[in-house]
Amino acid sequence: MGITLQSDKLIVCAYHNVGYRCIEELLRQGADIALIFTHEDSPTEEIWFKSVRELADRHGIPYLTTDISLPENVDRVRAIAPAFLFSFYYRNMIKPAVLEIPKQGAFNLHGSYLPKYRGRVPVNWAVINGESETGATLHHMVEKPDAGAIVDQERVDIAFTDTAFDVFNKITDAAVAVMARAWPQLREGRAACIPMNLAEGAYFGGRKPADGKIDWQQSALRIYNLVRGVTHPYPGAFSHLDGRKVVIWSAWPVEGSGEPGRIVSHRPLLVGTGEGLLEVRSLQAEGGDEVTAADFMTIDEQFT
Structure with missing residues (x-):
């Protein structure tokens, strides 16, 4: 039996509170999420955030915890033929073979006001470096991490007394606000596409x-x-x-x-x-x- 292609379907790669809350926002707006890629929780990490797997189960959405870029998963994505692919705090690099599949684009929600603090753990780095503001940015995914054109952004203030946890909660709210604005615009083909000037920011690595x-x-x-x-x-x-x-x-x-x-x-x-x-x-x-x-x-x- 052949597979019926649905041009309105989404595939979402998500983890952590940003992933959980952004999926909630997409569902609130009636988005048709065909498949979610997420992660198994690490036994060495303190799990203080909400579970994307539990959210998927509650809404009857299929999910996988294997890497989306594995050959068998690339085939799954091609079979679904999604209109959009979203990444919300997904921890694996998504290969170009996947990014080229969604007909209307692949987008990532990053926890900084890009192009500042590209790369890993941007919230922690912003606080460690004494920044007074950061933000959440939705941008096109390209092979180079956090480098594609910007769709929408929301700034957040960092108070002198804020911990990284405080700022992460602010950014989670900002991410939801960005998705609330951007999803209708993306769906209707009228979203912004602002080239990113990488010279105005820098890439930061992970922390141990x-x-x-x-x-x-x-x-x-x-x-x-x-x-x-x-x-x-x-x-x-x-x-x-x-x-x-x-x-x-x-x-x-x-x-x-x-x-x-x-x-x-x-x-x-x-x-x-x-x-x-x-x-x-x-x-x-x-x-x-x-x-x-x-x-x-x-x-x-x-x-x-």
Whole structure:
């Protein structure tokens, strides 16, 4: 029996809260999602976000957790012959053989105001680098990551007190707003297509837990930005004290001076940096529970 081709069908690659919420928005607008590609949850990752698989099950949408670019999956995509392909926080690179299939285009929702912060973990990088704003961008997918023409964007502010988790939640809302505007325009063939000037931004790679190690020679401000950029639900910024790894979950930069890494006060817990002091507010020694600085006991006076 032959396969009936449907020109109005979508295929969606999605994971995480952005994937979950953007699929919800497409369904709210009546989109016909034929197939979802998503991921198995990693046993080494803290799963604090909503499940795209559960959403697919609830709406009776078929899904696969194998890579969309595998030959058998490319054949599946060709058989469905979708009008559009969307990628919402899908973690695998989608090969050109897939991108060329949807007749009306393949689009990615990226968690930054492109062309700034192309690449991996853009929210964490924006906070770590002390940015005051970022955003969500829907753009055409091309072989080069996060480089295709822009369809729509939404800016979000980054408050000085925001953690990466706070900013991620703002970007999730912005992503939904972008999709709410863009989907009708894409469907009707009147969406914007603004070339991206890559010279106005840069590409950033992924981060590993080891990248959270604190360099006390840096300023208190830069260390503070690292702390809030990788605090819960991420692995955290860390140093060593009393021969143990200590994760600093919450901190604040203050004026003053002290030898980098040396504790200059216990109440409040102030540590010297390359410029200014870092007030440590909550922390967790390896093998222990997270505690406030007032409850933290140490016999050593030097973070390394």
